[in-house]
Amino acid sequence: MLLKKNENKKILAGLVVLGVIILASGYYLTRKPVSHNAMTQESDNQGSLTAHGGTDAPQPSSKIEGTQVVRGNIVVKPDIDYKKLKTDKSLNQLMKERKKKLGLKNSLDLVVRSDESFKIGRVKVSMRDILEKAFIKKGRVFQEQIEESGVVKPGKIRSYGIYVVRPGDNIWNIHFNILKEYYESRGINVSPKADEPIGRGMSSGVGKILKFSETMVIIYNLKEKKVDTDINLIEPLSKIVVYNMEEVFSLLREINYDNINRIQFDGKTIWFPAKKS
Numbered sequence: 001m002l003l004k005k006n007e008n009k010k011i012l013a014g015l016v017v018l019g020v021i022i023l024a025s026g027y028y029l030t031r032k033p034v035s036h037n038a039m040t041q042e043s044d045n046q047g048s049l050t051a052h053g054g055t056d057a058p059q060p061s062s063k064i065e066g067t068q069v070v071r072g073n074i075v076v077k078p079d080i081d082y083k084k085l086k087t088d089k090s091l092n093q094l095m096k097e098r099k100k101k102l103g104l105k106n107s108l109d110l111v112v113r114s115d116e117s118f119k120i121g122r123v124k125v126s127m128r129d130i131l132e133k134a135f136i137k138k139g140r141v142f143q144e145q146i147e148e149s150g151v152v153k154p155g156k157i158r159s160y161g162i163y164v165v166r167p168g169d170n171i172w173n174i175h176f177n178i179l180k181e182y183y184e185s186r187g188i189n190v191s192p193k194a195d196e197p198i199g200r201g202m203s204s205g206v207g208k209i210l211k212f213s214e215t216m217v218i219i220y221n222l223k224e225k226k227v228d229t230d231i232n233l234i235e236p237l238s239k240i241v242v243y244n245m246e247e248v249f250s251l252l253r254e255i256n257y258d259n260i261n262r263i264q265f266d267g268k269t270i271w272f273p274a275k276k277s
Contacts, residue, residue, distance in 0.1 A: 080110060080118035082164060082237075098159065102245055103185030107177040110162040111245070120164060121237040123222045127160055130227075130242060134218045137227045161243035165231050174241055175213045179206065182249070188257050198261065205260030209251075212270045216251075218242040 098111035117126040194206040221228040264271040
């Protein structure tokens with residue numbers, strides 16, 4: 001009797017296993033195959049849902065109505081560091097090229113654009129900041145162009161010459177060295193004494209240009225970060241002289257050097273003979 005019960009249990013267990021096998025076979029036979037693309041799409045959708053925080057989150061769209069994709073190149077501006085001029089070959093070469101375009105070599109230390117920054121010692125300063133303070137000093141408004149994106153840009157990119165003031169320097173000699181190099185690049189030899197008075201203590205034409213040049217430059221105090229007027233009280237790397245090269249060369253281009261001693265200057269305004277056409 002006991003034997004029969006055991007046999008019945010074995011038969012029942014076998015039937016259960018057989019039923020499970022039949023059901024499983026039917027499921028796999030009727031299931032549709034999933035393509036690789038569908039699997040990829042499903043994976044992408046799951047990734048998108050996870051990134052947005054759940055299955056109820058909106059799906060990303062490749063095109064959103066009313067929007068516009070803006071593409072542009074990122075401009076990497078040079079790291080203009082005065083201390084690296086002798087060790088950084090690329091910076092040294094860049095400054096040489098910029099000065100060469102102006103017809104200058106040694107009378108300036110740096111040539112910096114109005115949208116650039118530079119570093120003297122431990123102080124980093126932007127040309128925009130210097131120009132803003134210089135305009136305020138003269139009671140003028142520093143104008144800029146605001147684009148549709150909200151980015152503020154100078155209306156026109158200009159080049160500015162930077163001379164780092166050394167102990168013993170004076171503004172007169174700094175101006176004179178620039179003037180000499182400018183004319184030498186154009187084949188005109190300027191005498192080292194050309195800035196000295198002529199006859200009865202009258203100022204020479206070069207002297208008058210140098211005196212007028214004092215009204216055209218910006219003296220910037222790096223330590224106090226302000227526009228200054230005096231370069232006599234200085235410490236190393238404490239002050240710089242900033243030249244608007246466009247203004248300087250616009251003046252010098254109008255001068256016929258053969259008639260330079262006919263220039264008139266009253267302390268504010270300078271007159272020079274008209275160039276022959």
